Amino acid sequence: MSEPVGLRARKKARTRDAIADAAISLFLARGFDQVSVSDIAAAAEVSKPTLFRYFPTKEDLVLHRFADHNGEAARVVGERRPGTAPIAALHQHFRAGLDRFEPVTGLNDHPEVVAFHRLVFGTPSLAGRLLQYMRDDEDALAAALDPGVRGRLLAAQVIAVQRVLARTNWQKIAAGRTARDVHPEAVADADLAFAQLGRATNHL
Amino acid sequence: MSEPVGLRARKKARTRDAIADAAISLFLARGFDQVSVSDIAAAAEVSKPTLFRYFPTKEDLVLHRFADHNGEAARVVGERRPGTAPIAALHQHFRAGLDRFEPVTGLNDHPEVVAFHRLVFGTPSLAGRLLQYMRDDEDALAAALDPGVRGRLLAAQVIAVQRVLARTNWQKIAAGRTARDVHPEAVADADLAFAQLGRATNHL
DNA sequence: GTTACCGAGTTGCAAAAGCAACCTGGTAAC
DNA sequence: GTTACCAGGTTGCTTTTGCAACTCGGTAAC
Numbered sequence: 434m435s436e437p438v439g440l441r442a443r444k445k446a447r448t449r450d451a452i453a454d455a456a457i458s459l460f461l462a463r464g465f466d467q468v469s470v471s472d473i474a475a476a477a478e479v480s481k482p483t484l485f486r487y488f489p490t491k492e493d494l495v496l497h498r499f500a501d502h503n504g505e506a507a508r509v510v511g512e513r514r515p516g517t518a519p520i521a522a523l524h525q526h527f528r529a530g531l532d533r534f535e536p537v538t539g540l541n542d543h544p545e546v547v548a549f550h551r552l553v554f555g556t557p558s559l560a561g562r563l564l565q566y567m568r569d570d571e572d573a574l575a576a577a578l579d580p581g582v583r584g585r586l587l588a589a590q591v592i593a594v595q596r597v598l599a600r601t602n603w604q605k606i607a608a609g610r611t612a613r614d615v616h617p618e619a620v621a622d623a624d625l626a627f628a629q630l631g632r633a634t635n636h637l
Numbered sequence: 638m639s640e641p642v643g644l645r646a647r648k649k650a651r652t653r654d655a656i657a658d659a660a661i662s663l664f665l666a667r668g669f670d671q672v673s674v675s676d677i678a679a680a681a682e683v684s685k686p687t688l689f690r691y692f693p694t695k696e697d698l699v700l701h702r703f704a705d706h707n708g709e710a711a712r713v714v715g716e717r718r719p720g721t722a723p724i725a726a727l728h729q730h731f732r733a734g735l736d737r738f739e740p741v742t743g744l745n746d747h748p749e750v751v752a753f754h755r756l757v758f759g760t761p762s763l764a765g766r767l768l769q770y771m772r773d774d775e776d777a778l779a780a781a782l783d784p785g786v787r788g789r790l791l792a793a794q795v796i797a798v799q800r801v802l803a804r805t806n807w808q809k810i811a812a813g814r815t816a817r818d819v820h821p822e823a824v825a826d827a828d829l830a831f832a833q834l835g836r837a838t839n840h841l
Numbered sequence: 842g843t844t845a846c847c848g849a850g851t852t853g854c855a856a857a858a859g860c861a862a863c864c865t866g867g868t869a870a871c
Numbered sequence: 872g873t874t875a876c877c878a879g880g881t882t883g884c885t886t887t888t889g890c891a892a893c894t895c896g897g898t899a900a901c
Contacts (some may be wrong), residue, residue, distance in 0.1 A: 440684060441859055441886070448887090469848060480644060480889050514845060643855070645889055652858090673878060684859050689880060845900080850893105857888075864881075871874080 449487050456494035457562035459519065461548050465495070465556040477481040489510040492562040495553060502537055506549050519578055520634055523591060524627035527598070534612050535630050539602035540619050550603060567592055587634065594626045653691050660698035665752050669699070669760040697764040699757060703770050706741055709764040710795065711777035723782055724838055727795060728831035731802070735823050738816050743806035744823050746816040754807060771796055791838060798830045 438446075455476035459468045470491055474484045488494050493583035506523060513522035530538045536546045553559045601622060605615045642650075659680040663672045674695055678688045692698050712725060716725035734742045740750045759764045779792035805826060809819045 440682060440858075443682070444858090445887080470850085472849080478647070481849090482851075482890085485889055486887085489850090491849070621739060639889090643889075647890090649857080674880085675878080684879075685879095686860080687858055695879070743852080843901090845898100847896105847898085849895085851891075851895105853891095855888100855890085857886105859886075860884090862882085865879085867877085867879105869874100869876080871872100 448477075448479065451496065452479060452484055452487055453497060457549070460493075460552055465500070465552065465559060467521065470494075480548060490562075492559055495549075495559055496562055496566060497551075499537070503566060503570060504573045506570055506588075506595075507577040510574065510577040518631070518634070520591070520627060520631045524623065524631075527595065527623055528620065531616065531623065537599065538619070539599035540612050540615060542606050542610075547606065550607075567596065587630075588632060590633065594630060596627060598623055602603070602629060641752060652681075652683065652687070653815065656683060656688055656691055656702060657698065660692075664699060664756055665749075669756065674698075680780060692809070694766075696763055699753075699763055700766055700770060702753075703741070703767060707770060707774055708777045710774055710792075710799075711781040714778065714781040722835070722838070724795070724831060724835045728827065728835075731799065731827055731831070732824065735820065735827065738820075741803065742823070743803035743810065744816050744819060746810050746814075754811075771800065791834075794837065798834055802827055802830055 452473065456468075456473045461474060470484060471481060471495065474481045476486070488497060505526075509522050509526045510519045513519065527538065531540050534541045536549070539550075541547075553563060554623055571588045571592045574591060575584040578584040578587055584586065598619070602615060602619050605618070606612060656677065660672075660677045663677055663680060674688060675685060677698065678685045692701060697704065701727070709730075713726050713730045717723065721729075727801045731742065735744050738745045740753070743754075757767060775792045775796045778795060779788040782788040782791055783833075802823070806819060806823050809822070810816060
């Protein structure tokens with residue numbers, strides 16, 4: 434079940450975590466622009482080149498958590514069970530994310546996660562780079578759906594829907610409500626949105 | 638005052654400590670011969686070749702603490718203040734060691750130190766290697782004292798005296814007495830021994 | 842307006858570590 | 872007695888890291 438990780442792999446993972454943790458905690462404490470990558474490297478007890486070997490840019494120190502979900506939509510479509518419509522598979526996957534209160538869905542009220550969201554959306558360069566991530570995700574999804582314009586159009590709509598759903602959830606959380614409390618509405622919203630999307634698919 | 642240690646040096650020191658600590662604690666728990674170097678490497682999260690890069694033999698995993706004192710006698714003689722006799726300098730240094738309850742003097746009743754002594758003297762290969770360390774120390778001291786036979790003879794006596802003094806202290810500790818309680822006797826013994834040694838020097 | 846500094850990111854090289862496979866001597870099984 | 876295994880220690884090669892010095896764009900001082 435568990436891959437037999439050697440010392441090398443284990444230490445790499447630990448280094449990566451040390452860097453990411455140091456970065457996030459410094460960013461949350463002082464703000465993105467008030468922390469230099471050298472500060473982070475020092476806090477993680479790592480040299481600057483090593484830091485950049487793990488994370489290509491300063492922004493990625495924050496956004497790697499989103500990066501982990503990169504291409505997920507495309508994967509969900511690619512690995513769906515035969516007979517399942519792409520939209521249905523994506524719907525199901527998003528629904529599962531809500532049930533697990535995954536941060537990407539916006540439906541998570543842990544203080545750290547809330548602070549993290551505030552950091553990302555309150556820092557222009559981060560929000561900007563996040564858009565780029567989403568565009569990449571969209572491209573991959575488009576390719577998985579349909580090589581033509583139809584794929585591109587549908588992918589754009591799917592990503593847009595997911596973004597709106599996450600943002601809606603997040604705003605309710607930011608207003609002080611609990612994730613558990615918001616959950617039913619989030620599910621209803623998702624059902625509504627994906628149903629519309631399904632109809633759009635048929636129309637195209 | 639403090640050398641500016643870089644990341645490299647800091648991590649090396651940490652690795653070395655991790656290996657040494659893992660080794661000692663395993664040895665104390667199960668006995669020297671019941672622990673393989675692979676066990677130690679695994680416990681320290683280090684590969685076997687790395688372990689041997691830090692410690693040339695299994696014995697050195699235990700004895701590096703003595704190794705830290707290697708050449709100390711020679712150094713004390715070499716760096717003594719002008720006008721001080723070699724024996725006087727060595728006497729003074731041993732006395733200072735007693736006052737600090739340094740483990741090398743045998744005058745230390747911390748449970749870990751006691752267990753450590755028991756480990757060393759209860760394991761033949763360790764005791765054997767320890768002798769070799771003392772011989773090296775003796776050679777260095779001989780060179781520092783006098784290049785001829787006189788140096789060799791005197792060095793041998795100094796080392797022998799230190800060994801007997803340490804062993805005497807250690808036996809009293811092993812019998813259950815406290816280091817603080819034994820201290821005056823230890824000082825008296827040392828004064829006696831080094832006084833004899835001083836007279837011997839004049840005779841030669 | 843140029844000069845100096847700072848922070849992001851890069852480059853080339855040397856040190857350290859991991860890994861797998863090996864050698865050697867001892868000892869237990871058969 | 873030979874065969875197999877185990878533990879101590881080694882070897883060659885690769886990956887990872889540190890380090891110092893660099894580029895480049897921005898910005899503050901003068």
